[in-house]
Amino acid sequence: MPDVVAVELWLGATAYAVLAGADFGAGFWDLVAGGAARGARPRALIDRAISPVWEANHVWLIFILVVLWTGFPQAFSAIFSTLFVPLALAALGIVLRGAGFALRHVARRLEVQRLLGAAFAVSSVLTPFFMGTVVGAIVSGRVPADGNGDRLTSWCNGMSILVGLLFVATGAYLAATYLVVDARRTGDAELEGYFRRRAIGAGIVTGALAVAGIVVLHEDARYVYDGLTSDGLPLVIVSALSGTAALVALARGAAAWARPFAVAAVVAVVWGWGVAQHPYLLPTSLKIDAAAAPHGTLVALVVVLVAAVLVIAPALGLLYTLHQRSVFDEAPPSATVGASD
Amino acid sequence: MASVSLTGLVAASSQLLPAREQMAFTLGFHIVLASMGVAFPAITLIANYRGLRKGDAAALTLAQRWSKVMAVLFAVGAVTGTVLSFEFGLLWPELMRRYGEAFGFPFAVEGLFFFTEAIFIAIYIYGWKRLRPWPHFWTGVPIVIAGIGGALSVVSANSWMNQPGGFKTGADGTVTSVQPLDVIFNNAWSYEVPHMILAAYMVAGFLIASVYAVGMLRGRRDRYHRVGFLIPFTVAAIATPVQLFVGDTAARAIAKDQPVKFASMEYVQNTQTHAPEWIGGIYHDGKVSLGVSIPGLDSVLVGFSTDTKVTGWNTVPANDRPPSPTLLHLAFDTMVGIGSALLLLGAWLAFSWWRRRDIPQTVWFLRAGAVAGVAAVTALECGWIVTEVGRQPWTVYKLLRTEDAVTGAHGIWLTFAIVLVLYTALGVATVFALRVMARRWREGEDEDEPVPYGPPAGVGGA
Numbered sequence: 001m002p003d004v005v006a007v008e009l010w011l012g013a014t015a016y017a018v019l020a021g022a023d024f025g026a027g028f029w030d031l032v033a034g035g036a037a038r039g040a041r042p043r044a045l046i047d048r049a050i051s052p053v054w055e056a057n058h059v060w061l062i063f064i065l066v067v068l069w070t071g072f073p074q075a076f077s078a079i080f081s082t083l084f085v086p087l088a089l090a091a092l093g094i095v096l097r098g099a100g101f102a103l104r105h106v107a108r109r110l111e112v113q114r115l116l117g118a119a120f121a122v123s124s125v126l127t128p129f130f131m132g133t134v135v136g137a138i139v140s141g142r143v144p145a146d147g148n149g150d151r152l153t154s155w156c157n158g159m160s161i162l163v164g165l166l167f168v169a170t171g172a173y174l175a176a177t178y179l180v181v182d183a184r185r186t187g188d189a190e191l192e193g194y195f196r197r198r199a200i201g202a203g204i205v206t207g208a209l210a211v212a213g214i215v216v217l218h219e220d221a222r223y224v225y226d227g228l229t230s231d232g233l234p235l236v237i238v239s240a241l242s243g244t245a246a247l248v249a250l251a252r253g254a255a256a257w258a259r260p261f262a263v264a265a266v267v268a269v270v271w272g273w274g275v276a277q278h279p280y281l282l283p284t285s286l287k288i289d290a291a292a293a294p295h296g297t298l299v300a301l302v303v304v305l306v307a308a309v310l311v312i313a314p315a316l317g318l319l320y321t322l323h324q325r326s327v328f329d330e331a332p333p334s335a336t337v338g339a340s341d
Numbered sequence: 342m343a344s345v346s347l348t349g350l351v352a353a354s355s356q357l358l359p360a361r362e363q364m365a366f367t368l369g370f371h372i373v374l375a376s377m378g379v380a381f382p383a384i385t386l387i388a389n390y391r392g393l394r395k396g397d398a399a400a401l402t403l404a405q406r407w408s409k410v411m412a413v414l415f416a417v418g419a420v421t422g423t424v425l426s427f428e429f430g431l432l433w434p435e436l437m438r439r440y441g442e443a444f445g446f447p448f449a450v451e452g453l454f455f456f457t458e459a460i461f462i463a464i465y466i467y468g469w470k471r472l473r474p475w476p477h478f479w480t481g482v483p484i485v486i487a488g489i490g491g492a493l494s495v496v497s498a499n500s501w502m503n504q505p506g507g508f509k510t511g512a513d514g515t516v517t518s519v520q521p522l523d524v525i526f527n528n529a530w531s532y533e534v535p536h537m538i539l540a541a542y543m544v545a546g547f548l549i550a551s552v553y554a555v556g557m558l559r560g561r562r563d564r565y566h567r568v569g570f571l572i573p574f575t576v577a578a579i580a581t582p583v584q585l586f587v588g589d590t591a592a593r594a595i596a597k598d599q600p601v602k603f604a605s606m607e608y609v610q611n612t613q614t615h616a617p618e619w620i621g622g623i624y625h626d627g628k629v630s631l632g633v634s635i636p637g638l639d640s641v642l643v644g645f646s647t648d649t650k651v652t653g654w655n656t657v658p659a660n661d662r663p664p665s666p667t668l669l670h671l672a673f674d675t676m677v678g679i680g681s682a683l684l685l686l687g688a689w690l691a692f693s694w695w696r697r698r699d700i701p702q703t704v705w706f707l708r709a710g711a712v713a714g715v716a717a718v719t720a721l722e723c724g725w726i727v728t729e730v731g732r733q734p735w736t737v738y739k740l741l742r743t744e745d746a747v748t749g750a751h752g753i754w755l756t757f758a759i760v761l762v763l764y765t766a767l768g769v770a771t772v773f774a775l776r777v778m779a780r781r782w783r784e785g786e787d788e789d790e791p792v793p794y795g796p797p798a799g800v801g802g803a
Contacts, residue, residue: 052467055419056459059452065426066452069437070445077438080430084750091427092759095420099767102416106774108781116770147434148749293442293519294508300521304449311453315460315483322464322471 001299002292005071006281008305010274012067016060017270018174018263021167023054025175027097027124028168029198030117036110041191043117046175047105049182052323054101056316058094063308071301072291074145075281082149083137086130086160093127096120125168132167136160138282139273140221145286159220166209170266173202177246177262180255185324196250199258203247210239210269223283227276235275239268357744359753360432363760365729367424369722370764374418375495376721378458379488379538380545381411382465384573386481391572393474399565400572405469406782407549410775412466417771419459421764432753436736436746439516443508444501444737446521451494458487489538493530496537500529503728504598505737528598532591533728539584540724544717546577547683551714552779554707571700574710577717578687585680589642595731596643599738600652602731605666606673607639608632609653616640616651621674624666663733672723672730679720686713 026046033039033046069076080087100119107113133155137143142154154160176199183191214236217225228236246261277283281291292298385407392401426448429437437445461483468477501507507523508516553570596603604610608619608629616639622632637647644650654662663669686709693701700706732738736746781787 052463055416056456056463058419058423059456059459062423062426062452062455065430066445066448069429069441070449071442073438073441073445076430076441077434080427080437081434081748081750084431084748087427088431088756091424091431092763094423095763095767098416098420098423099770102413103770103774106413106777108777147438151750293445294517296519296521297442297446300446300519301449304446304453308453308456312456312460315457315464319460319464322467 001295001302002071002288003279005067005292005298005301006274006278006288008301009064009067009071010271011305012060012064014267014270016057016064017170018266019057020054020060021128021171021266022174022178023050023057023171024124024128024168025171025173025202026050026179027101027121028172029175029179029195031121031125036114041188042179042194045179045183045186045188045191049179050101051105053319055098056319058098061094067301070297071293072281072288073293075286075291078143078145078147078149078282078286079134079138081147082143082151082154083134084151086133086137086155090127090130090134093123093130097123097127124171128167128171129164130155132164133160135167135273136163139163139217139224139277141223141283141285143282143285145282145291157220159216162209162213162216166206166213169202169206169209173199173206174262174266176202177250177255177258180250181259184255192255196253196255199262200247200250203243203250203262207240207243207247210243221283223280224273224276227278228272231278232272232276235268235272239265239272242268356749356751356753357747359757360747361743363753363757364428364432366757366764367421367428367760368729369725370768371418371421371425372721372725373544373718374414374421375492376541376544377411377414377548378418379492379541380576381407381414381549382462382481382484382488383542384545384549384576385411386478386485387576388568388572389478389481391568393478397568399563399568402565403569403572405787406778408466408469409778412462413771413774413778415459415462417767421767422455424760431750431756432748433736433746434748436741439514439741440505440737443505443516443519444498444524446519447494447498447501447525450525451491451498454487454491454494458484458491461487488541492538492541493534494525496534497525497527497530499728500533501525501527502736503533503732503738504528505740529594532587532594535587536584536591536724539580539587540721542580543577543584543683544714544721546573546575546580547710547717548573548714550574550577551711554710554713558704558707558711567700570710574687574690574713577683577713578690581680581684581687585684588677588680593643596651599731601654601657601662602669602727603643604652604654604656605663605669605731606727607651608666608670609639609651611653611655612650613653614640614650615647616643616649618642619670619674622670624670660734663731665730669727669731672726676720676723676727679716679723683713683717683720686710 026049030039030043030046033042065076068079096119100116100121100123104113104116104120107116136157136159137154140157140159142157142160143149176195179195180192180199183195214225214228217228242261243265246258246265249255249257249261279287279289281288385404388400388407389404391397392399392404461480464472465477465481465484468480472480501524504527506527507521507525508519511517550570550573553566553573556566557570592603592606595606607616608622608624609616610627615637617634617636618638619629620633620635622629622634640647640649640651654666686706689701689706689709693699693706734742734744736743
């Protein structure tokens with residue numbers, strides 16, 4: 001049963017990575033889109049792409065936190081007491097990002113829009129970076145099971161910083177890949193090319209960081225490295241192949257194919273990490289079984305997961321369908337509001 | 342005595358005081374947004390229903406605009422809520438390590454409801470132009486249900502901290518088995534949960550209505566403002582008498598379940614019959630000054646007779662008592678006082694409606710309506726202070742002291758300072774944003790700015 005809840009945790013992490021990760025990445029592209037005039041079109045597409053879905057995507061983070069503190073309270077406590085600084089900074093980034101994004105729609109003056117937009121965009125880069133340093137700290141065994149590990153070196157180290165950069169790059173890569181398709185749906189060939197070039201660039205950077213990550217793992221996180229090169233190897237291969245396939249698809253202009261391949265590449269890495277550090281939750285000080293809550297709690301968490309699949313999945317499907325169909329295809333039903341009589 | 346216990350707290354951990362202040366501040370901020378998230382959708386849907394069923398154009402416009410306000414408040418509430426999740430780990434890692442497995446589960450249920458809420462709010466808001474009117478209306482209903490369900494789960498976690506149950510511990514105090522349903526439906530949920538949900542409806546209703554009361558006071562006495570005032574005000578006015586009943590029940594339950602908290606709320610030092618009820622007053626060195634005392638009434642309120650014995654705070658040692666009886670008592674009095682005044686305000690409207698089918702003509706009614714929103718928020722905060730400060734020195738009642746739950750990390754004063762600045766800016770920006778929206782609507786403009794940062798032509802300034 002503990003392993004089932006660990007899988008639940010990883011499912012949440014997967015969803016957060018491919019959905020919210022792309023929202024963070026969209027913020028990255030917003031940040032580097034240039035001045036108000038030059039960046040207006042990509043920003044508008046980004047805005048339309050993430051406005052209706054970013055809050056729902058964000059909830060996966062809450063899901064991860066809740067499953068962690070309920071299912072594996074000792075691990076939660078150890079992570080938060082050790083990694084106080086990057087987690088506090090990530091929380092700060094989440095506030096700035098959400099508030100900046102929501103409020104900039106309302107602002108009328110250009111300077112205010114810029115300020116709020118900058119809050120959104122800058123924190124879209126910083127937040128995943130600090131989350132990445134947290135994962136880097138866990139992977140490299142810098143979070144002791146009893147918590148209160150070194151509050152600085154636990155995340156100020158090569159591994160953490162590399163994973164932080166990898167998080168930022170992955171989000172940017174996913175976002176650009178999604179946005180290519182969105183741009184095509186709106187029929188904007190120029191914008192499609194704009195994001196395709198960026199998707200390819202970000203894909204190459206992400207791949208390079210992933211390779212560098214394996215080298216650093218070899219030096220700094222031997223347990224996870226050994227796991228990745230044994231049990232996790234198939235997933236590493238799947239990730240590399242999918243990533244390459246996505247790049248090929250992007251280069252050939254088959255953007256619709258790039259999306260699933262890019263997602264597969266990221267999902268394979270997330271699960272490769274999980275498989276590599278199994279049976280540890282915190283390598284190599286806390287095993288999943290040892291950290292797990294009593295049976296009744298674990299059963300309840302699995303019940304919540306089943307309920308989530310039954311209730312949330314169809315609702316999310318409806319949201320994404322409406323979003324993809326109407327936001328980009330611009331074919332709202334004729335019935336306008338107010339014409340009810 | 343307060344100062345003595347305060348030094349005790351500081352000695353226990355230099356981080357305890359800032360951690361408590363930060364938690365109190367962020368929760369006190371979030372609770373207003375959460376209340377709006379729980380109750381605003383229902384109020385919006387009533388307007389939407391009226392607009393569709395009766396062809397009421399004003400109501401339909403209100404529903405559309407309210408849904409946009411709802412979206413902004415929901416977004417801000419989502420991030421301030423996330424901060425609270427982080428703070429569980431950042432500020433109170435020992436609470437989570439020891440009891441996360443016991444009381445974490447209600448948060449998982451809350452997550453489910455929050456998810457539903459986030460999804461359907463998006464569908465509802467983006468559905469105005471993309472769905473047919475009645476199916477669109479129905480996409481709003483899950484938001485209302487999720488709001489109530491979410492409040493139930495989160496408040497049940499809080500009521501668990503007041504009345505922990507549903508788990509067994511081993512000899513060393515670690516949790517060995519958990520019955521999740523008994524965790525949610527603990528001893529205090531049946532009064533805490535309805536009290537909070539009704540409070541959310543009162544806050545949302547009176548707060549929204551107060552905006553239109555101000556508008557009418559400024560001479561905008563059109564139908565749009567009347568409907569905008571009447572729908573939320575009526576919802577809140579219906580919730581108020583129920584709330585007073587639930588609150589009264591809750592107070593009696595607390596006298597039984599957490600007698601020391603109750604004693605501090607009511608200035609009961611020694612266990613006694615014929616306990617007096619203090620209205621106002623400041624406690625200092627065993628004496629209450631500046632207050633009015635009604636003999637025997639406290640006993641009557643607890644047990645319907647002056648012979649009822651009320652437990653005094655002297656039954657437990659000083660370090661097992663909440664820090665400041667004055668704070669608790671005045672917060673409790675303020676909450677009850679405001680609740681009673683709001684009850685009268687609702688009755689005033691009911692009377693006028695019964696006689697003349699209209700809101701009272703006098704400007705004083707509108708003035709009262711204009712302050713009712715802030716008053717309801719004040720009552721909400723006071724109630725929260727009573728619940729939370731009254732539970733001190735315990736985080737988990739009689740099981741875990743707050744000083745033992747706090748983080749070992751340093752620098753909480755710094756994070757608290759950052760939070761203060763950030764949240765102040767956030768509050769100001771949110772209010773400012775809502776005012777910008779209102780101004781735009783008054784100018785007859787219902788669309789958002791089309792492109793973030795930038796007029797289409799790319800020329801600066803607007």
